[in-house]
Amino acid sequence: xxxxxxxxxxxxxxxxxxxxxxxxxxxxxxxxxxxxxxxxxxxxxxxxxxxxxxxxxxxxxxxxxxxxxxxxxxxxxxxxxxxxxxxxxxxxxxxxxxxxxxxxxxxxxxxxxxxxxxxxxxxxxxxxxxxxxxxxxxxxxxxxxxxxxxxxxxxxxxxxxxxxxxxxxxxxxxxxxxxxxxxxxxxxxxxxxxxxxxxxxxxxxxxxxxxxxxxxxxxxxxxxxxxxxxxxxxxxxxxxxxxxxxxxxxxxxxxxxxxxxxxxxxxxxxxxxxxxxxxxxxxxxxxxxxxxxxxxxxxxxxxxxxxxxxxxxxxxxxxxxxxxxxxxxxxxxxxxxxxxxxxxxxxxxxxxxxxxxxxxxxxxxxxxxxxxxxxxxxxxxxxxxxxxxxxx
Amino acid sequence: xxxxxxxxxxxxxxxxxxxxxxxxxxxxxxxxxxxxxxxxxxxxxxxxxxxxxxxxxxxxxxxxxxxxxxxxxxxxxxxxxxxxxxxxxxxxxxxxxxxxxxxxxxxxxxxxxxxxxxxxxxxxxxxxxxxxxxxxxxxxxxxxxxxxxxxxxxxxxxxxxxxxxxxxxxxxxxxxxxxxxxxxxxxxxxxxxxxxxxxxxxxxxxxxxxxxxxxxxxxxxxxxxxxxxxxxxxxxxxxxxxxxxxxxxxxxxxxxxxxxxxxxxxxxxxxxxxxxxxxxxxxxxxxxxxxxxxxxxxxxxxxxxxxxxxxxxxxxxxxxxxxxxxxxxxxxxxxxxxxxxxxxxxxx
Numbered sequence: 001x002x003x004x005x006x007x008x009x010x011x012x013x014x015x016x017x018x019x020x021x022x023x024x025x026x027x028x029x030x031x032x033x034x035x036x037x038x039x040x041x042x043x044x045x046x047x048x049x050x051x052x053x054x055x056x057x058x059x060x061x062x063x064x065x066x067x068x069x070x071x072x073x074x075x076x077x078x079x080x081x082x083x084x085x086x087x088x089x090x091x092x093x094x095x096x097x098x099x100x101x102x103x104x105x106x107x108x109x110x111x112x113x114x115x116x117x118x119x120x121x122x123x124x125x126x127x128x129x130x131x132x133x134x135x136x137x138x139x140x141x142x143x144x145x146x147x148x149x150x151x152x153x154x155x156x157x158x159x160x161x162x163x164x165x166x167x168x169x170x171x172x173x174x175x176x177x178x179x180x181x182x183x184x185x186x187x188x189x190x191x192x193x194x195x196x197x198x199x200x201x202x203x204x205x206x207x208x209x210x211x212x213x214x215x216x217x218x219x220x221x222x223x224x225x226x227x228x229x230x231x232x233x234x235x236x237x238x239x240x241x242x243x244x245x246x247x248x249x250x251x252x253x254x255x256x257x258x259x260x261x262x263x264x265x266x267x268x269x270x271x272x273x274x275x276x277x278x279x280x281x282x283x284x285x286x287x288x289x290x291x292x293x294x295x296x297x298x299x300x301x302x303x304x305x306x307x308x309x310x311x312x313x314x315x316x317x318x319x320x321x322x323x324x325x326x327x328x329x330x331x332x333x334x335x336x337x338x339x340x341x342x343x344x345x346x347x348x349x350x351x352x353x354x355x356x357x358x359x360x361x362x363x364x365x366x367x368x369x370x371x372x373x374x375x376x377x378x379x380x381x382x383x384x385x386x387x388x389x390x391x392x
Numbered sequence: 393x394x395x396x397x398x399x400x401x402x403x404x405x406x407x408x409x410x411x412x413x414x415x416x417x418x419x420x421x422x423x424x425x426x427x428x429x430x431x432x433x434x435x436x437x438x439x440x441x442x443x444x445x446x447x448x449x450x451x452x453x454x455x456x457x458x459x460x461x462x463x464x465x466x467x468x469x470x471x472x473x474x475x476x477x478x479x480x481x482x483x484x485x486x487x488x489x490x491x492x493x494x495x496x497x498x499x500x501x502x503x504x505x506x507x508x509x510x511x512x513x514x515x516x517x518x519x520x521x522x523x524x525x526x527x528x529x530x531x532x533x534x535x536x537x538x539x540x541x542x543x544x545x546x547x548x549x550x551x552x553x554x555x556x557x558x559x560x561x562x563x564x565x566x567x568x569x570x571x572x573x574x575x576x577x578x579x580x581x582x583x584x585x586x587x588x589x590x591x592x593x594x595x596x597x598x599x600x601x602x603x604x605x606x607x608x609x610x611x612x613x614x615x616x617x618x619x620x621x622x623x624x625x626x627x628x629x630x631x632x633x634x635x636x637x638x639x640x641x642x643x644x645x646x647x648x649x650x651x652x653x654x655x656x657x658x659x660x661x662x663x664x665x666x667x668x669x670x671x672x673x674x675x676x677x678x679x680x681x682x683x684x685x686x687x688x689x690x691x692x693x694x695x696x697x698x699x700x701x702x703x704x705x706x707x708x709x710x711x712x713x714x715x716x717x718x719x720x721x722x723x724x725x726x727x728x729x730x731x732x733x734x735x736x737x738x739x740x
Contacts, residue, residue, distance in 0.1 A: 037687040039648070046688075074687035078648075079545055079641045080633060084436050091563050092433050105545035105641045112638070116562060128544065171534065171543035200543075 029066045029318060029325045032073065032089035034110075035100035035125070039077030043227050043258060044102040044303045048124050050296045051307030052099075055315075058291070063315045064323035071095065079105040086110045090117045096325040097122060099310055104128040104172060111135040118327035120334070122314065124306040128173055129386035132354045137327050139334050139353040141313055141346075142306035143275050144384040145173050146180035148251035149223070151359040151379050152273035153181045156219060156249055157188030164190060164249075165212040166221040167205075169228070170197040177223035177251060180385060185221075193217050203228065205235040212246075213239065219247035226256035226301065230263055237266030247271065252373065255364055258301035260371045267371055270364045275357045276302040276343040277373035288342035300342075309341045313348070347381075354384045411587035420666070421576065428569050435564035441676045442571035443632040448656045448668025449575075449582060450625035456663030457586055458618045459598035461515050463650050464522030465626055467506070467529050468499040470645035472627030474533060474540060475499075477549045477640035486552045492574065492631045499627020500620050507619035511612050523647065530645035545641030549634070560636065567636035574632060575669075578625055582665060585621070594618055655694070659701060 033052060036045040052070060061068045071093055075082040082101070089095045090113060098114065099122035101107035107126040111134035114121040123131055123140040132138045156164065166181060168174035174197065182192050193215040196208050203224075212220050220241070224232055232254060236242060248254075252274025255267060278289050278299050288308070292300040317333040318325065336350040346357040359382045362373035427438055447469055454460040475495040478484075485491040509521045533540045540546055553559040558566045585591055596604045597611050605611045634640045643649065652675075660671025678697065682690035 037683075038691055042688075072687050074683045074690065076683075078643050078646075080637050080639060080643065083637045083639060084440060087562060087564065088436050091436070105543070105643075108544060108547050109637070109639045109641070113562070130544075134547070172537070173543070175537075175542075 027065070027067060028069050029063075029097070029314075029323075030089075030093060030095040031068065031070045031314060032086065032093065032095035032098045033070050033100045034073045034075050034082050034085050034089070034098060034106070036077040036102045037072075037074040039075075040227075041077040041102040044125050045074070045100075047258060047301050047303035048100060048102070048307035048310075050292065051124075051300070051304035051309075052311050054288075054292055054295060054304075055308045055311035057295070059311075059315060064318045064321070066318060066323045066325065068315075075100075075102065075106060077102065077106075079103070079109045082106040083109045083113070086113050090119055095119065096327075097314055097330065099314070100124055101126050104131060107131045107138075108134055111138060114138060114327075120314075120327050120330045122310045124310040125303050128176060129384055132352055133387070136353075137331050139313065139331065139348060140355050141310040143302070143355065143357070144386065145176045145223075145251065146385045147357075147382050148273045148275070148359055149177045149180040150184040150385045151361070151382060152221070152249055152251060152271075153184035153190075154188065154379075155271070155273060155361050155377065156221075157185060157190050161218045161247065161249070162190055163193050163215075163217045164219050164221050165194045165196065165215050165217040166192055166223075167196045167198060167208055167212060168221075168223040169200045169203070169225060171200045173225070174200075174223055176386075181221055181223075184385075198224070200225075203231075205232050206239060209235060209239045209241060213241055213244065217246060219249045222248060222250040222254050224254055226253045226258065226303070229254040229256055230259045233263045233267045233270075237264065242266050242269070252277070252302060252362070255362075255373055256301045256303075257299045257373065258303070260364070260373065261299060263371060265366075265371075267364045268366065271361065272364075272373065273359050273361050273379075274302060274373070275359055276305050277360065277362050277375055279362075279367070279372040279374055280343060280360070281375070282342070282344065284340060285342040302343075305341060305343050309339075309343075309346065312339060312341070313337060344378075345381075349383060352384065352387050354387065356381050356383050358382065407587065407589070407592075411583070417666070420669075424572060424576075428565075428572070432563070432565065435568040437676060437680055439564050439567040439571050439632075439636050441672050442568065442575045443629045443636070444653075444656065444676060445669040445672035446571075446575045446578060446632065447626055447629035448653055448660065448672050449579065449665065450622045450629060450668075451653055451657050452662055452665060452668045453582060453586070453622040453625065454619055455657065456665075456667065457591060457594045457598065458615055460510055460615065460619065461518055462510075462522040463519045463647070463654070464524065464526030465653055466645050466647070466649040467522070467526040468503055468623040468626035469630035469633075469649065470526070470529055470533070470640075471502055472496065472499045472630030473634040473640045473644040474546070474630075475627070476631035477546045477634040477638075478539070480551050480635070480638075481546060481549045487556065488551055488554050488570070488635050492628055492635070495631035495634075496624045496628040499630070500624035502627075503620040503623020504616065506623075507616040510619060511615055523650070526645050526647065526650060530642055533642055533645060540640075543642055545639060545643075547639075549638045549640070551635050551638050560638070564636070571632050571636060574628065578628065579665070579669075582625070586665065590614070590617075655698065659698065 035048050073085040086098050097120045101123050102125045104126045107123050114137040115135040121138045125142050127143050127145045129144045132140055166178050168178045198208050248270040250272050252272040255272050257278040317330050320333040321329045334348055338347040344358045349356050359379045360375040361377040362375045365374045451465050472495040475498045476491050479491045506525050510518050551560050554570050560566050593609045597614050601611050656671040656675045657668055659674050660667035682693045
């Protein structure tokens with residue numbers, strides 16, 4: 001290893017520090033994909049990576065005369081790792097785009113780098129509303145937490161749900177979910193009997209579920225990060241709440257397709273609002289799910305389409321710029337971009353660089369012996385409600 | 393028994409011999425400083441190695457020298473990181489070096505207060521207590537969202553130039569030089585500390601606390617002192633992280649960080665100061681190299697290395713370096729001989 005660095009240093013001195021990288025970068029567009037392949041958020045990383053891989057497999061690695069090279073780095077779910085990796089990718093590998101970012105702090109910590117280096121940052125997973133405000137080079141292909149929460153609030157108010165207990169994980173996205181749901185639900189005439197926050201790490205839901213049951217609500221609003229849906233469902237059933245006639249509603253994180261097949265019948269009847277279901281009825285999605293399951297032996301979850309669409313956005317932007325890969329050209333090309341995704345029609349808001357997409361109301365049902373989120377109502381072209389409200 | 397004056401001289405000379413610089417040590421630091429010019433494109437990871445090394449050095453002080461096992465050393469690291477980041481964010485102290493000192497002092501204060509907890513009980517109790525302190529602080533930082541940014545991490549920190557002259561650049565050049573100098577200074581302090589009579593008394597406490605107290609060593613006092621100092625070191629390591637990345641998140645308090653640290657120290661070997669530094673170099677480079685190679689499965693290889701170290705035994709691994717150490721000790725003896733000759737001629 002020592003030898004490699006020494007020769008590298010000598011070569012760099014001989015040629016002149018940065019000239020070497022520039023010539024090579026002419027025909028290659030490099031994408032630094034920084035995502036958690038290990039650690040607490042590994043399941044997110046796995047989905048995003050699988051989405052990215054599938055897109056590259058289907059569309060090849062050449063676009064607008066450029067070769068696309070993805071450099072994958074594991075953040076280990078640690079934001080300061082993400083920062084260092086992004087810095088190294090920008091400085092040493094001269095990447096044109098950085099992408100990935102499983103959690104909000106990881107996306108935020110890179111924002112100043114994106115601004116300073118004028119490199120486009122494609123957020124493929126993290127869902128806190130404010131992220132895209134932190135740099136003019138950030139664009140998002142996943143979702144924002146409030147997008148789903150306000151829609152489920154609207155739906156609940158319209159469907160004879162008057163009294164709700166909210167249960168959210170005790171961290172920033174949880175607060176976001178609680179706030180956006182509660183505001184919208186109250187405005188529509190509903191009442192929130194109790195707002196419960198559950199510790200994020202290794203939660204035991206049963207005491208909180210008991211408290212929720214004691215309040216005798218029509219429904220429980222639940223938001224947990226996608227990995228915890230399984231244990232929540234199990235405890236929900238153990239307490240007999242599914243039989244007590246209390247409905248379960250929330251954004252779609254709790255019934256993530258990644259874990260849904262293992263949740264058991266307790267999950268049946270859960271109504272959620274979200275932007276992607278593996279059951280989404282379109283020819284494109286059917287092909288997507290088939291190809292995805294063939295390549296990975298697990299079902300695509302909502303995180304996977306963030307990776308898939310992120311790649312599509314980069315490819316389409318390169319086509320539009322004719323292969324020009326500097327940050328300013330790319331981000332300009334990405335603004336307002338519209339396309340058909342496995343999740344349905346989506347576009348990038350030219351004002352906020354955030355995603356505009358349909359939010360679907362889905363109910364967990366059994367299809368061919370497997371649990372699926374079956375969509376039954378569509379709210380079209382939903383913008384991030386937090387940023388929409390700020391404008392007014 | 394030797395008569396007292398001779399005994400004192402023997403002891404002093406023995407201590408002096410212990411504290412003498414070995415050629416390999418000098419070489420180590422020359423390479424570390426040479427890296428500033430030799431590997432300019434590796435400064436970002438070298439910076440991480442520097443603060444991780446300092447952090448591991450801090451754990452070595454309490455584990456390797458005083459026998460206090462801790463699974464919550466990230467508490468001090470995290471406090472240092474948040475202190476430095478907050479001082480910069482609210483422009484209370486703009487000069488990084490001064491902020492670094494304040495962060496270290498804050499961590500020392502926490503170390504002093506919590507040291508009374510680790511005095512009690514066995515290793516298992518200590519594991520639980522230290523773990524608990526780190527978890528409490530993590531939750532506190534999560535709750536105080538208005539101050540710390542909660543789970544989003546502390547954003548918008550901008551660190552002013554070191555000593556008003558050296559700006560933190562994107563390539564990490566300033567970051568590495570700064571971190572390395574801080575590490576070196578604190579290393580000198582630690583080295584002085586463990587080679588002093590105080591350090592020896594710590595080793596005796598580690599060996600057998602009961603006998604140590606029987607020969608008149610204040611066991612509790614020694615443990616409180618070293619725990620406080622080590623906490624300060626960890627706080628400064630955390631502050632270095634915060635200053636070189638302009639960021640602090642709840643991750644700094646995480647259990648994983650404390651556990652990884654223990655791993656780093658075990659890889660490098662506890663109880664000789666360089667263990668933490670060598671462990672940090674091996675751990676970070678392996679992580680960097682392996683995770684670039686197999687982003688999903690690198691922890692497996694790290695685990696394998698750990699198993700090999702445990703199964704083969706550190707003694708056998710260090711014996712592979714025996715030829716180097718023989719040369720080193722040979723050089724040392726010559727130096728010693730010259731020194732003795734010079735001092736004896738003076739006496740005449």
